Amino acid sequence: MNKRTPLYERHVTLNARVAPFAGWEMPIQYEGILAEHQHTRGKASLFDTCHMGEFELSGPSAESDLERLLTQSVSSIKTGQCRYGFMLQENGGIIDDLTCYRRGSDHFVLVVNAGTLDNCREWILSHITSETTFRDLSSETAKLDIQGPVSREATESALGIALPDLKFFRFDEITIGGVSCLVSRTGYTGEWGYELYFPAEHAGDIWDRLLAGGVIKPAGLGARDTLRLEVGYPLYGHELSINRTPVAATRGRFMDMSKDFIGKDAVSHELETGVTHYLAGLQLEGRRAARASDKVWHEGREAGEITSGSLAPSLGVAVAMAYLEKDLCEPGNTLEINMRGKTLRAVTTQLPFYKHGTARGLNPG
Amino acid sequence: MNVPKDRLYTKTHEWILVDDDIATVGITDFAQSQLSDVTFVELPSTEDQVAARDEVAVVESVKAASDVYSPVTGTVLDINENLVDHPEIINDDPYGEGWMFKIKLADPEEVESFLDADAYENSLPADS
Numbered sequence: 202m203n204k205r206t207p208l209y210e211r212h213v214t215l216n217a218r219v220a221p222f223a224g225w226e227m228p229i230q231y232e233g234i235l236a237e238h239q240h241t242r243g244k245a246s247l248f249d250t251c252h253m254g255e256f257e258l259s260g261p262s263a264e265s266d267l268e269r270l271l272t273q274s275v276s277s278i279k280t281g282q283c284r285y286g287f288m289l290q291e292n293g294g295i296i297d298d299l300t301c302y303r304r305g306s307d308h309f310v311l312v313v314n315a316g317t318l319d320n321c322r323e324w325i326l327s328h329i330t331s332e333t334t335f336r337d338l339s340s341e342t343a344k345l346d347i348q349g350p351v352s353r354e355a356t357e358s359a360l361g362i363a364l365p366d367l368k369f370f371r372f373d374e375i376t377i378g379g380v381s382c383l384v385s386r387t388g389y390t391g392e393w394g395y396e397l398y399f400p401a402e403h404a405g406d407i408w409d410r411l412l413a414g415g416v417i418k419p420a421g422l423g424a425r426d427t428l429r430l431e432v433g434y435p436l437y438g439h440e441l442s443i444n445r446t447p448v449a450a451t452r453g454r455f456m457d458m459s460k461d462f463i464g465k466d467a468v469s470h471e472l473e474t475g476v477t478h479y480l481a482g483l484q485l486e487g488r489r490a491a492r493a494s495d496k497v498w499h500e501g502r503e504a505g506e507i508t509s510g511s512l513a514p515s516l517g518v519a520v521a522m523a524y525l526e527k528d529l530c531e532p533g534n535t536l537e538i539n540m541r542g543k544t545l546r547a548v549t550t551q552l553p554f555y556k557h558g559t560a561r562g563l564n565p566g
Numbered sequence: 567m568n569v570p571k572d573r574l575y576t577k578t579h580e581w582i583l584v585d586d587d588i589a590t591v592g593i594t595d596f597a598q599s600q601l602s603d604v605t606f607v608e609l610p611s612t613e614d615q616v617a618a619r620d621e622v623a624v625v626e627s628v629k630a631a632s633d634v635y636s637p638v639t640g641t642v643l644d645i646n647e648n649l650v651d652h653p654e655i656i657n658d659d660p661y662g663e664g665w666m667f668k669i670k671l672a673d674p675e676e677v678e679s680f681l682d683a684d685a686y687e688n689s690l691p692a693d694s
Contacts, residue, residue, distance in 0.1 A: 218602070232626040235603040422630060488606040488653070490626060511628055512605040519606075543608075 206251035207343060207404035215419060222315035225436075228421040237424035238514045241390055245349030245356075246410050246420035250396070251404060251478045254318035256311045256325065262332040263307050270328055272303060272447060272464070274457035278303040283370050283385055285482060286455045288321065289464025292472060293446035297321050298437055298455075301389065302372060310338070310383075310477040312396075323479030327400060328463070343404035347417060348394035348428075350559040356395065357552055359414030364395070369561050389425060391432030430520065431513045431558075433482060433552030439493055439508045440480055440522055449476045449524065476509040483528040483547040485519035488512050491538045491545060497523050498537040504529055507538065511552055520554045521547065567690060568595040570661055574677060575686035576637050581661065587674050589638050592665040593625060593656065596690055601627040604656045607649040610667055614642040618676065623666055625656065636675050640669040 203226045203552055212219055217228035229247060230237060242247050258267060258379040259317040267275045273286025283302040287295050302310040313321045322337060329335060347356055357364055364384065365373045372385035399407065408426040411417050426436070435441050435450055446464075456468060483492060493509040496503050510521030529536065530549060538545040569575070573583040579597035583590045598604065606626040616622050616636040623634035645667045648654055656664040671677070681689065 226617075229629070231603060233603050344598075417603075467639060488626075489608065489624075490606070492631070514628075 202430045202507060204252070205506065206249055207401050208249045208251065208408055211405060211408060212249070212419075217419070217421060222422055223252060223314070225315060227252060228419070230421040230423045231419045234421070234423035234427060235514050237418070237420035238427050240418050241349045241392060241420055241424060241428055242515055243349070245347055245352040245394070245409065245417045246424070247417050248346040248348065248420055248422075248425055249408070250344045250346050251342075251401070252315040253344050254315060254321065254337070255314040255342045255344070256313065256322065256399065257309070257336040257338050258311065258325075258333055259308045259336075259477070260330065260333045261307055261540040262330045263309055263334075266329045266333045267301060267309055267311075268460060270325060271299075272456040272462055272468075273301060274460060275301060275303075275309075276460075280305055281371055281373060283372060283387060285370070286446050287452070288324065289446070289462070289468070290443065291464055291467065293448070293464045293467030294443040295437070295441045295445055295447065296324055296443065298435065298452075302383075304386065307310075310398075312344075314551075316373070317436055341401050343397075343399055343401040343407070344391075344398045345404070345408065345411070346388055346394065347397065347411065348388045348390040348392050348420075349417075350393050351416060352392070352394040355414060355416040356411065359411050359417060367395075378410070380404075382407075388560065390428035390558070391434070391436060391553065391555065391560050393562065394427075398548055425512055426509075427511050430509050430511055430522070431515055431553065431555035432558050433522070433554060435480070435522070436509060445524075446471055446476070448472055449478060475527060477527060477529055478524040480508070481505075481523055481525045481529045482552040483507075483510075483523055483536065483548045484550045485538075486546045487520065488517070488519055490519040491521045491540075491541070491547065495538050495540075497525060497547070498539065499526070499529055499534070501505055504536065515555045515557075520550075522552075523554040567599070567687070568661070569681045569683045573661075574680035574682060576635070576680060577689060578635055580634060580637050582637050582677060582680060583665075584671075584677050585675075587671045588643060589596075589640070589669045589671055589677065590665050591634075591637060591667055591669065592660055593634060594686070595660050597632075598657050598660045598664070599626060600631065601632060602655040602657075603627055607653045607656065607666070609645040609647070609649065610642045612642050616640065616642060616669065619654045625653075634666065636669065636678065638669055638671055638690060640672045642667055643670050644668040
């Protein structure tokens, strides 16, 4: 039996197409993936991401425990800042990609993927010291993402509040209708936006208030996927898995190699010697998409495998990410994907595919 | 769900409009709504010889690719090339401007086995 977020009834009322995702009944689309994608790039959209997990770690050794568990530097995260990185096995395999929020000197929150939540919890519990208190806040926490270039003004106008000035990957606490919310300037679309965390019982009320302004529209996991693909963000279960390392996924910048962490020896070795296949971007010749697990060929030999692929709605051409033989990863190599008799041509290209995202830029207007 | 009475249907959600010995083929309103935004269409070539139940076209949405089968045996007379650059026409007007290909029937009696509008509508899920 799949779980439902506190907003499930609202999705049904909005005529969303609902489908199973990572053990949850999630809205895939409302109006349509293309319309929701364009609305996010042009205006602002609201995503129900209540399925994601939140873990609280606190106590005098929380920082040192997390420093060892995560690839990103934790001690240098300031209160009010969050940082993206990985949790690895000893062999460098990725248990999850996650964001670490520091709420105080000995108080952290990790935001983890829904599909990896149980593994993450088990791994963390078996690696923290007895002085660290772990709480799984996932079921009591609602998470909503507001994403798009007008997110700030549309949110302020819909809620009748002023949002704090936040730099990228900073957060603060705000009050919405008496409810205390954590708001971070983060997201998964490449656009300016926020992720909101607050007690789950208020999910329906805050969802309704955000949509009542009329500018922000709901968007589903379908658009979330095309948006993140266009900006080259990896998705756990596709680009990231227990069988891939951050080195192969070309995410080395999210590892602090000056500290010790679980999996460091393995990834250090890979950084020195290289791996056989790296993640690369492919642009296809037309609108027809290559799909996850399609094989990629080069000069008659199998050279890799697609991990995600779709029409990139902002570009009008299909794009994909794939693990490719290392010598083929630089931009400009021509590859082939066989589609039952028909051959699709693709060229390796630099990520991101879509280069006009507002995520880091100054908020227009 | 819109199911016009003027044509015939297959269980695989193609429609067939027969005029003499020429069958025009497209996908139904139900099929386009299940696919959602159509992002790519591949069509057969004119003069292709096709047999009933051959995979002759492909319709892709953001999330999925679906084969379109030729309901009939014959020769492809014409294809709707507008769909190549504007695949969304299939969503907007599946029974009109969204037609996909025309086939000259090898055996005009072949169409007698298809579903009429009522039978097709009854075959759809109740909440569609």
